[in-house]
Amino acid sequence: MTGHTPSANEKAIFTRTKGLTDTAFTYCAGCMHGIVHRLVAESLEELDVLGKTIGIAPVGCSVTATNFFNCDMLQASHGRAAAAATGVKRVNPDNIVFSYQGDGDLAAIGTAESVHAAARGEHITVIFINNAIYGMTGGQMAPTTMPGQITQTSPYGRIIAQDGYPLRVVEMLATLDGVAYAERVTVDTPKNIRTAKRAIRKAFEYQRDKVGYTIIEVLCTCPTNWGLNPLESADWMRENMFPYYPLGVYRDVKAEGYANIVDAAAALLEEQTAAEAERQAAEAAKEAAKVAAKGGGE
Amino acid sequence: MTQPQREAKRLMKGNEAVAEAAIRAGCRTYFGYPITPQNELAAYMSKRMPQVDGVFVQAESETGAINMVYGAAAAGARVLTSSSSPGVALKAEGISYLAAADLPSVIINIQRGGPGLGTIQPSQGDYFMSTKAPGHGDFKCLVYAPSTVQEMADMVGDAFEKADEYLMPAIILSDGLLGQMMEPVALPPIKDPADCPQHDWALTGTRGKRAPQEVNSLRLYPEQLEATNNERYAMYDRIKAKEQQAEMYRTDDADIIVVAYGASARTAKSAVDLARDAGVRAGMVRPLLVWPFPDDALDSLITGGTAKGFLTVEMSMGQMVEDVQLLVNGRLPIDSFNRTGGLVPEPKAIAERIEKLYKQTAEGGN
Ligand SMILES: Cc1ncc(C[n+]2csc(CCOP(=O)(O)OP(=O)(O)O)c2C)c(N)n1
Ligand code: SF4
Ligand SMILES: [Mg+2]
Numbered sequence: 001m002t003g004h005t006p007s008a009n010e011k012a013i014f015t016r017t018k019g020l021t022d023t024a025f026t027y028c029a030g031c032m033h034g035i036v037h038r039l040v041a042e043s044l045e046e047l048d049v050l051g052k053t054i055g056i057a058p059v060g061c062s063v064t065a066t067n068f069f070n071c072d073m074l075q076a077s078h079g080r081a082a083a084a085a086t087g088v089k090r091v092n093p094d095n096i097v098f099s100y101q102g103d104g105d106l107a108a109i110g111t112a113e114s115v116h117a118a119a120r121g122e123h124i125t126v127i128f129i130n131n132a133i134y135g136m137t138g139g140q141m142a143p144t145t146m147p148g149q150i151t152q153t154s155p156y157g158r159i160i161a162q163d164g165y166p167l168r169v170v171e172m173l174a175t176l177d178g179v180a181y182a183e184r185v186t187v188d189t190p191k192n193i194r195t196a197k198r199a200i201r202k203a204f205e206y207q208r209d210k211v212g213y214t215i216i217e218v219l220c221t222c223p224t225n226w227g228l229n230p231l232e233s234a235d236w237m238r239e240n241m242f243p244y245y246p247l248g249v250y251r252d253v254k255a256e257g258y259a260n261i262v263d264a265a266a267a268l269l270e271e272q273t274a275a276e277a278e279r280q281a282a283e284a285a286k287e288a289a290k291v292a293a294k295g296g297g298e
Numbered sequence: 299m300t301q302p303q304r305e306a307k308r309l310m311k312g313n314e315a316v317a318e319a320a321i322r323a324g325c326r327t328y329f330g331y332p333i334t335p336q337n338e339l340a341a342y343m344s345k346r347m348p349q350v351d352g353v354f355v356q357a358e359s360e361t362g363a364i365n366m367v368y369g370a371a372a373a374g375a376r377v378l379t380s381s382s383s384p385g386v387a388l389k390a391e392g393i394s395y396l397a398a399a400d401l402p403s404v405i406i407n408i409q410r411g412g413p414g415l416g417t418i419q420p421s422q423g424d425y426f427m428s429t430k431a432p433g434h435g436d437f438k439c440l441v442y443a444p445s446t447v448q449e450m451a452d453m454v455g456d457a458f459e460k461a462d463e464y465l466m467p468a469i470i471l472s473d474g475l476l477g478q479m480m481e482p483v484a485l486p487p488i489k490d491p492a493d494c495p496q497h498d499w500a501l502t503g504t505r506g507k508r509a510p511q512e513v514n515s516l517r518l519y520p521e522q523l524e525a526t527n528n529e530r531y532a533m534y535d536r537i538k539a540k541e542q543q544a545e546m547y548r549t550d551d552a553d554i555i556v557v558a559y560g561a562s563a564r565t566a567k568s569a570v571d572l573a574r575d576a577g578v579r580a581g582m583v584r585p586l587l588v589w590p591f592p593d594d595a596l597d598s599l600i601t602g603g604t605a606k607g608f609l610t611v612e613m614s615m616g617q618m619v620e621d622v623q624l625l626v627n628g629r630l631p632i633d634s635f636n637r638t639g640g641l642v643p644e645p646k647a648i649a650e651r652i653e654k655l656y657k658q659t660a661e662g663g664n
Contacts, residue, residue, distance in 0.1 A: 021510075052503035054373070066512045072501040074372045075514040077395050080365035083357065087369025087377070088501065090353045091327060095373075095503050113365065116358035 019045040023067045030230025032220035033062055035187045043201040053096040054088050056081045060102035061135040079110025082117035085124045098125040103144040104134040107167045118213045121178030121261045125203045126215040131222040139225030143167045146240050170217045174250035177265035180212025182251040186219040188234045212261030307482040312447040313338035315483045319451035320378050322486050323458045324494040326352035327377040329366040333385045334418040335474035336408035360385040364392025371401035372513040374500025380406035383424050393467055394433025398515035402461035406470040408477035411640050419640020420474035425617035428471050429589040436527050438534050440468035441589040443559040447481035455486050462495045475561040544592035545584040552581030554652050557622050558611040559585045562643050566611040569648030578656045591621045606659040610634040611643050
């Protein structure tokens with residue numbers, strides 16, 4: 001990738017992003033981690049924030065991301081990326097801090113840390129790789145594994161009566177006041193890659209502008225542990241994961257007309273307070289009418 | 299160590315004195331989670347940190363808190379967390395990662411009785427957890443063992459300094475008795491956070507001025523991990539040679555040496571006096587750090603000293619006694635006096651055991 005300097009009659013129309021190091025990815029062939037890495041790196045480069053970014057790579061296939069992102073990197077324990085990110089960000093609030101987490105990491109062992117970082121409205125960006133499996137450990141059932149999906153620990157397919165339902169993470173987090181932006185994207189086609197890029201870049205812009213907590217869920221394949229080739233994997237993802245995990249924006253406080261999570265939360269509370277006052281008034285009126293009706297009978 | 303300038307004494311709870319002393323030591327970052335009997339500590343921090351432009355976060359759990367410590371330490375902050383026994387057990391994962399990533403930090407344990415939910419009463423049942431296995435893998439923490447409110451205040455500053463010097467976590471192994479009791483304390487002088495060591499490995503962003511760097515606990519290649527472990531243990535050997543500290547009380551001519559640390563050393567000291575009154579030459583070695591353990595002080599009382607037997611006093615079923623056994627290595631008899639459940643060893647009962655051990659050693663000598 002490196003080393004070619006365009007000659008006088010050549011023009012560079014595509015270059016490697018400065019957001020990535022020259023180290024070759026160690027991900028499996030056809031794995032989507034690499035695409036997402038590139039989108040994150042490009043966004044950081046375009047926003048010119050690489051020099052103040054700290055990335056957090058917890059345990060999962062992307063624990064080696066510390067080698068790939070061309071910015072300061074912290075490796076965290078399994079599931080704790082959001083807590084570690086909180087520590088980093090609170091010490092230096094002007095830094096850009098992102099965590100890059102798998103579904104096992106974020107939605108099983110790290111659920112508490114993830115939910116509470118979002119609830120606190122930590123000014124961090126979470127890149128959430130949902131590949132419906134524990135990739136690094138060899139393909140066990142994840143909290144996001146699809147009903148019926150065969151994995152090392154669901155040899156008969158995920159049995160809902162036994163294993164419960166898959167977690168819809170961005171839907172769940174979007175209910176929290178601390179969340180400024182939550183979107184689910186994927187990277188299976190050029191068009192979807194462009195959408196994903198826009199989302200990731202916007203999340204970092206929101207963080208930079210202190211709008212609130214941001215999370216981008218990326219539906220990804222794990223050809224190795226799904227036992228499919230890369231193209232079959234993409235088909236499987238579209239067929240099985242897209243219906244359960246619909247792509248789209250689940251929260252965007254700015255699109256809703258607010259400057260940040262504080263304004264959005266205040267507006268929601270005002271709305272709820274008014275609705276509650278109305279409900280109580282209606283109840284009181286109903287009660288009064290009942291009393292009046294009884295009084296009239298005497 | 300330079301003698302700190304002392305302020306006039308004031309009456310403070312151990313939990314509050316240690317918190318204020320941490321702030322005075324330049325700590326501006328604290329993460330915690332409620333648990334009795336350390337709640338006053340977190341409450342104090344929640345009030346004080348905003349006043350000094352510091353960071354206070356009540357985490358979702360002790361696991362969350364210690365991983366916030368991990369992130370803050372990686373960002374170069376002088377950072378503190380506190381808890382009590384069950385909560386410190388939850389921090390074990392993070393403490394191991396701190397050690398593996400060579401990150402300084404201070405963890406305060408206001409111990410309570412276990413196992414399980416146990417009791418909120420004081421205990422010294424986390425000696426093993428602190429000195430032998432504060433988390434998975436091969437590593438150690440510096441472990442301070444204050445026995446007064448004054449020492450809680452003094453040791454937290456020492457712990458920060460040494461954690462920064464050796465780039466490792468340090469534990470203040472206190473307990474509910476010291477945390478809850480009020481004593482006069484002269485607070486240490488105020489240190490400007492700007493005067494705390496600045497680490498060039500801290501993750502603050504490259505600012506376009508240096509290459510990206512990482513803080514990582516992962517050592518994938520066997521030779522790499524073994525080399526790191528060897529290096530770290532060589533450092534531990536240097537720490538053992540340099541950082542042992544113990545108070546020696548009436549040990550010069552003592553036949554029976556009481557070994558006790560922290561809260562139980564308070565009554566053990568009275569017991570030494572009682573035994574002396576009864577005609578038994580008793581003394582006490584009080585470790586100020588339980589890791590590194592004051593092996594040299596104990597050894598000096600055997601080789602070239604007058605010791606004829608040791609009595610350990612602990613508010614546990616007997617944990618520190620194993621370190622004494624290792625050091626004494628069969629050379630002299632060892633007895634152990636243990637109370638649990640929140641019960642504090644009584645001076646009279648300890649003194650009786652000192653006298654009993656003395657009689658045994660005297661008979662053995664005949
Ligand atoms: C405390 C702890 N438990 C379990 C593991 C083992 N482990 C390593 S990675 C992993 C799952 C990773 O799956 P995911 O987060 O989905 O990331 P992926 O590899 O799929 O990208 C597990 C369980 C660990 N390292 N630490
Ligand atoms: S195991 Fe799966 S997630 Fe991990 S690198 Fe390979 S394809 Fe990617
Ligand atoms: Mg996964």
